[in-house]
Amino acid sequence: MPSQHKVLRFRKGFRVAIRNARAEAAEMVIPPGDAEGDENNRHRGADQWLYVVSGSGKARVGERTLRLKAGSLLLIEHGDTHEIRNTGRTLLRTLNFYAPPAYGPKGRTLPPGKR
Numbered sequence: 001m002p003s004q005h006k007v008l009r010f011r012k013g014f015r016v017a018i019r020n021a022r023a024e025a026a027e028m029v030i031p032p033g034d035a036e037g038d039e040n041n042r043h044r045g046a047d048q049w050l051y052v053v054s055g056s057g058k059a060r061v062g063e064r065t066l067r068l069k070a071g072s073l074l075l076i077e078h079g080d081t082h083e084i085r086n087t088g089r090t091l092l093r094t095l096n097f098y099a100p101p102a103y104g105p106k107g108r109t110l111p112p113g114k115r
Contacts (some may be wrong), residue, residue: 046102055092
C-alpha cells in the first residue's frame with residue numbers, strides 16, 4: 001500500500017483519518033459539556049491511544065477518572081469501558097490511534113474478529 005498523508009482539520013465530531021490493516025488514526029472533537037462514550041463503550045479487539053491536542057476534560061476508564069489537558073497521552077486497553085468528557089470552556093481536540101483498527105473507513109465500529 002502506498003504512503004498515506006492527510007491534513008487534520010479537527011472539526012466537531014469523530015473521523016477516521018488514515019488506516020491500514022494494522023492500525024488507524026482518528027480525530028475527535030468534543031464541545032464543552034459533551035462526552036463521547038459511556039459505561040458500555042469499549043473496543044473489544046483494539047487498544048486506543050488518545051492524545052490531547054488542545055482543551056481539557058476527564059477520562060473515565062473502568063473505575064478510574066483521569067484529568068486530561070493539552071499534551072496528555074492516555075492508553076485505553078482493549079475491553080476497558082471508557083468515556084471522554086469535555087469539562088473545559090473550549091473544544092476538546094484529540095488524536096486517537098487504534099491498534100488494530102476499531103472502526104471502518106466510514107467510522108462504523110468493526111465487530112470483534114473483523115479487524
